[in-house]
Amino acid sequence: MxxxxxxxxxxxxxxxxxxxxxxxxxxxxxxxxxxxxxxxxxxxxxxxxxxxxxxxxxxxxxxxxxxxxxxxxxxxxxxxxxxxxxxxxxxxxxxxxxxxxxxxxxxxxLPASQIEEASVDSQKYQELQQMLSEYELIVDSAEQATARPVDYQEQKRYYSGKKKMHTLKNQFIVLPGGEDIVDICVGMLGKTSDINLFRVFRDTRNKFADSQRFIGDKAYIGDDAITTPHKKRKNTEISEFQKQENKQLSSRRIAVEHMICRVKIFRVASEKFRLARHRYSQVILAVCGLIRLRLNRLVSLTINT
Known part of the structure; x- marks a missing residue:
């Protein structure tokens, strides 16, 4: 062999x-x-x-x-x-x-995100916050299947009604065009909604400037900081202008889907996670570091491809 x-x-x-x-x-x-x-x-x-x-x-x-x-x-x-x-x-x-x-x-x-890489230097971190505030960052989440917990109460915490299985949820925030991973939240409970994940993660860590704007899908409707698509209400239709705006927003938001797809190239981040659950964050963040290496986005390790 x-x-x-x-x-x-x-x-x-x-x-x-x-x-x-x-x-x-x-x-x-x-x-x-x-x-x-x-x-x-x-x-x-x-x-x-x-x-x-x-x-x-x-x-x-x-x-x-x-x-x-x-x-x-x-x-x-x-x-x-x-x-x-x-x-x-x-x-x-x-x-x-x-x-x-x-x-x-x-x-x-291998720093998993721009924010993690800049966090070791307060001046660089402030410069990064200022640079990021000039963009509308793209946010989305992805779920990964995990082993069903033995305890019933734990099962309820990890059960995702959307996926009909027990999952761990990761939130990605990327630059426009999917050029780099700005920030990532890893290993949250599968039942956590996208908007609650965004609010808790953003407000408790205070990683972005107050003026920072984001782009998200319909799961993020309700947060003033996020631009979301127009949603069709019951028994009504959205206008042609709104449909066109949705299409333009989707063409910009697709970059985060491409970034998630790059992460899932590594099977440990796409298939059912079978290692010990306490290893999940370490492994997935290492995968994100490898993605940034693939994209030549690491300041400490720049390779000409």
Whole structure:
């Protein structure tokens, strides 16, 4: 069975299909992840009480490059861990451990949104808020199926009447044209309505300027900050002018649908989520970081495609 890393090294043009990013982006990601890996290992070494001499003990079965490739294969293809272990010639337990270790590193080095990336510097954050206020940002949400909770009360909290299943809901806010992810809210209860998700998320975090405007679909009707389509009332028809306005609004709003589609290219973000629920936010935010890497939107990691 061919090792996925050997495959993309011998056929670089297949990297995007197998791991979700092109080969040059993969190499740049490996370089950044290895640096963070060395930092984490140095921190562990500093606090370790040694029993054997440094350099002794069992050698790691996987190189950092293989570990990162394993993590990306799972995120993109979502095989079971038995198959993932066979692909990389390790046990399913070690495959699971490797995935969890490297997805945490990806999460640390790949900001999931513009706001997260700018939040480390107050001046850059204020500049970003000012820049964003010049646009009408596009907002929409997407649901992902999850395992049904055992407890009945928990089942009711996660049950989505729209999807007729138990789901987790994510809200995306993107730039016009879908050029980048501005902000994302991950892992909310499936029964939460879109407009309530927007209000709670926006008002509690205060991430946008008061003058910020948004574009949304009919699920957001009722919020003054969001431009929404005209809705046909019972036993009435909307005018031709209103239909034309709806069409123009839809042509602008479609960008957020395209962004959600890019996220769902990674099967871990589109198929039923079967990992532990407390890992959901970490994994989906790592996927968003990979999307921004694909779009060359990361300030710390810019690749020419």
């Amino acid at each position: 061919t090792n996925p890393l050997a495959r993309i090294e011998s056929h670089p043009h297949e990297a995007k299909r197998l791991i979700g990013i092109n080969y040059d982006q993969f190499l740049a990601l490996v370089s950044l992840a290895e640096k963070r890996h060395r930092e984490k290992q140095a921190e562990i070494e500093k606090n370790k009480v040694r029993i054997i001499a440094k350099g002794g003990g069992r050698k790691p079965e996987m190189s950092p490059k293989e570990g990162i490739c394993l993590c990306l294969v799972y995120i993109r293809q979502k095989p079971i861990f038995e198959i993932l272990g066979l692909l990389f010639d390790i046990s399913k337990t070690k495959a699971n451990d490797a995935f969890n270790y490297w997805v945490d590193i990806l999460r640390e080095i």
